Amino acid sequence: MGAGQRDIRTLRGIGEQRAQALERLGIHTVEELLLHYPRSYVDLSAPCEIASAPFDEPCAVRAVVVKKGSETRIRGGLRMYKAVVEDDSGSLELTFFNNQFVLNTLSYGKPYLFYGRVGGALHNRTMSAPQIYPADTSTPFSAVYPLTSGISNRVLSGLVAQALALTPELPECIPPQILESFHLDGIARAVEMIHRPKDAEMLERAKRRLIFEELFTLAVGVGLLRTRIRQCSAAPMQPHSMQAFYDALPFTLTDAQQRAIDDLTSDMQRSTPANRLVQGDVGSGKTMVAVAGAYFAFLSGMQSAMMAPTELLAHQHYSSLEPLCSRLGMRVGLLTGSLTAAQKRKLREQLASGEIHFCIGTHALISDGVAFQNLALVITDEQHRFGVAQRTALQQKGAHVHTLVMSATPIPRTLALMVYGELDVSIIDELPPNRQPVKTYKISSGKRERAFGFIRQHLDRGLQAYIVCPLVEEDAEKENTGLRAAVGYVEELANGAFAGYTVGLLHGKMKAVDKERVMSDFSSGKIQLLVSTTVVEVGVDVPNAVIMMIENAERFGLSQLHQLRGRVGRGSEQSHCILLSDSRSLDTLERLQMMCRSNDGFQIAEYDLQTRGPGNFLGQQQHGLPSLRIADLSTDTDTVIEAKQAAEQVLTSDPDLSQPQHAALRAAVERLMEVVGERPN
Numbered sequence: 001m002g003a004g005q006r007d008i009r010t011l012r013g014i015g016e017q018r019a020q021a022l023e024r025l026g027i028h029t030v031e032e033l034l035l036h037y038p039r040s041y042v043d044l045s046a047p048c049e050i051a052s053a054p055f056d057e058p059c060a061v062r063a064v065v066v067k068k069g070s071e072t073r074i075r076g077g078l079r080m081y082k083a084v085v086e087d088d089s090g091s092l093e094l095t096f097f098n099n100q101f102v103l104n105t106l107s108y109g110k111p112y113l114f115y116g117r118v119g120g121a122l123h124n125r126t127m128s129a130p131q132i133y134p135a136d137t138s139t140p141f142s143a144v145y146p147l148t149s150g151i152s153n154r155v156l157s158g159l160v161a162q163a164l165a166l167t168p169e170l171p172e173c174i175p176p177q178i179l180e181s182f183h184l185d186g187i188a189r190a191v192e193m194i195h196r197p198k199d200a201e202m203l204e205r206a207k208r209r210l211i212f213e214e215l216f217t218l219a220v221g222v223g224l225l226r227t228r229i230r231q232c233s234a235a236p237m238q239p240h241s242m243q244a245f246y247d248a249l250p251f252t253l254t255d256a257q258q259r260a261i262d263d264l265t266s267d268m269q270r271s272t273p274a275n276r277l278v279q280g281d282v283g284s285g286k287t288m289v290a291v292a293g294a295y296f297a298f299l300s301g302m303q304s305a306m307m308a309p310t311e312l313l314a315h316q317h318y319s320s321l322e323p324l325c326s327r328l329g330m331r332v333g334l335l336t337g338s339l340t341a342a343q344k345r346k347l348r349e350q351l352a353s354g355e356i357h358f359c360i361g362t363h364a365l366i367s368d369g370v371a372f373q374n375l376a377l378v379i380t381d382e383q384h385r386f387g388v389a390q391r392t393a394l395q396q397k398g399a400h401v402h403t404l405v406m407s408a409t410p411i412p413r414t415l416a417l418m419v420y421g422e423l424d425v426s427i428i429d430e431l432p433p434n435r436q437p438v439k440t441y442k443i444s445s446g447k448r449e450r451a452f453g454f455i456r457q458h459l460d461r462g463l464q465a466y467i468v469c470p471l472v473e474e475d476a477e478k479e480n481t482g483l484r485a486a487v488g489y490v491e492e493l494a495n496g497a498f499a500g501y502t503v504g505l506l507h508g509k510m511k512a513v514d515k516e517r518v519m520s521d522f523s524s525g526k527i528q529l530l531v532s533t534t535v536v537e538v539g540v541d542v543p544n545a546v547i548m549m550i551e552n553a554e555r556f557g558l559s560q561l562h563q564l565r566g567r568v569g570r571g572s573e574q575s576h577c578i579l580l581s582d583s584r585s586l587d588t589l590e591r592l593q594m595m596c597r598s599n600d601g602f603q604i605a606e607y608d609l610q611t612r613g614p615g616n617f618l619g620q621q622q623h624g625l626p627s628l629r630i631a632d633l634s635t636d637t638d639t640v641i642e643a644k645q646a647a648e649q650v651l652t653s654d655p656d657l658s659q660p661q662h663a664a665l666r667a668a669v670e671r672l673m674e675v676v677g678e679r680p681n
């Protein structure tokens with residue numbers, strides 16, 4: 001440890017200001033500095049000849065300085081300096097702006113590496129503001145770091161060099177036999193090579209080792225979580241007939257729903273806790289699986305809780321499920337952050353006494369002071385919105401709790417392995433009958449008025465519609481972005497195209513009570529047209545709403561558009577989704593065409609993953625895992641599989657990582673997933 005734990009301020013050149021800037025990057029110690037990996041590299045390993053250097057692509061040339069020009073003043077007081085460099089193939093004119101210093105550091109007749117984009121004409125090549133490196137650089141891949149204001153790449157590279165020179169001992173969290181069997185470098189070498197790779201191969205080795213380390217740590221973490229859950233006992237429930245539940249439903253369940261319910265209720269009859277993910281496209285009827293579970297627990301005299309990601313959704317679940325549940329003799333409660341203190345107190349009492357059987361709520365459910373009499377089933381709706389930590393916190397409200405999580409976000413398989421590694425999965429691959437697929441169109445604003453006419457025709461028939469905007473309000477600071485903002489737009493519509501209709505407004509900045517009122521007015525049909533932001537994205541269910549119009553559709557990801565579209569097509573009436581966009585980007589057009597072609601969430605997610613890349617597809621909050629430094633769960637597929645194997649190997653020999661040689665691994669796992677640190681009890 002020693003040198004690694006040294007305060008970053010002990011390095012040369014770090015004063016209070018730089019220390020604070022580094023703190024913003026999460027760097028306090030020498031070790032943390034070394035774990036701040038480069039974002040990319042300047043590749044100096046194979047310089048181009050000037051005459052054949054590609055235009056407009058970053059490249060390096062190796063050349064000697066033959067001429068240094070004087071200062072020229074150009075517009076706006078900008079000073080420009082020129083120099084000419086040469087290699088055997090030709091010459092290149094360099095320009096620098098406002099930076100005489102750079103020019104002065106160059107010596108005549110000496111070779112340097114210049115890195116930048118070549119411009120100009122075929123026989124008059126130029127390079128603007130190149131970066132300059134010594135010609136004999138020992139690090140042909142020069143690191144480019146994630147930065148913050150007050151810390152330049154040069155400064156950061158210098159600090160890293162100092163830190164490496166201290167040869168601090170970094171904790172090795174991969175056990176020796178794993179290093180060996182997967183042919184991985186040790187941590188010290190990998191860290192040195194990620195910062196100052198000697199060649200492309202070393203860089204690849206270093207990356208692979210560090211990606212492996214991260215995925216391995218994660219896989220061990222997920223593995224521990226699973227063991228911990230399996231070690232817990234649950235009170236096995238008695239078999240009970242669910243007939244009364246089925247009889248109380250206004251429809252027949254689909255086979256897929258029925259299977260998921262059977263899976264869940266048989267899990268709940270075992271003495272190990274149920275730990276099940278129900279995955280199904282929007283509108284596939286996941287909620288009924290949850291209610292069935294709650295009813296099954298109720299038959300055994302136990303309580304259930306369901307956590308939803310937004311107040312809106314919690315409230316909607318409550319108002320739609322309460323009548324069904326009360327017919328079944330099951331008392332339902334609603335717990336959200338916006339209850340008054342008195343209401344909360346009353347509800348907490350009812351939960352503690354067991355008077356409420358099924359409590360629906362937001363993350364307010366996991367706050368301190370909420371205690372249940374005998375909580376037996378914990379349900380998380382729209383799982384991807386919650387972290388592992390929140391799910392675990394709710395589980396801890398009961399002694400022997402079964403878990404059901406529900407998600408509409410389809411995720412690639414390897415990712416599922418890692419993310420939901422501790423879960424059993426039921427897939428609902430069937431929509432309720434009599435659903436007509438939503439018809440989707442892409443139009444540009446020239447056709448907006450016609451679209452309004454189309455919406456009015458539907459409103460006149462007693463149906464309802466949504467118009468979704470990307471913004472809540474115009475930002476006065478910014479100039480006109482061309483983006484629709486719900487607040488201004490609703491006025492415009494209510495006084496214009498939809499004068500005489502009831503138009504409502506819904507956005508995330510409204511108070512919870514106001515949102516609820518609007519939502520219940522929309523549910524009851526009092527509001528005909530709802531202008532909203534993406535707050536309606538998750539789970540909102542109003543079957544009488546049949547048109548979803550999305551302004552600036554280019555601003556949304558495909559999976560998000562699919563979620564939004566899922567708000568319609570919930571009844572037997574033909575529904576429509578209108579994507580409004582004036583974007584001329586071919587990529588955008590193609591993405592929106594994809595929406596018009598497909599109604600299949602899995603297919604759309606797959607396409608999204610391929611075209612937009614994993615970074616956009618799965619942001620950190622989408623899967624609730626800790627953010628990873630270097631690994632990418634959806635592209636580093638082979639490593640995901642290897643890391644999982646390695647994790648299983650280690651956990652088989654040391655299931656709770658109590659052996660001393662796994663201390664560093666244990667520490668790394670705890671750092672990565674704080675929740676895993678809690679010991680099973």
Ligand code: ADP
Binds near residue numbers: 253288539541
């Ligand atoms: P999601 O899977 O998106 O959470 P919901 O559970 O909100 O879907 O269900 C969507 C709508 O379909 C709700 O209005 C629900 O009452 C209805 N529904 C659920 N199951 C069936 C079924 N088997 N037959 C008809 N309608 C159903």
Ligand code: MG
Binds near residue numbers: 286287381539
């Ligand atoms: Mg739902």
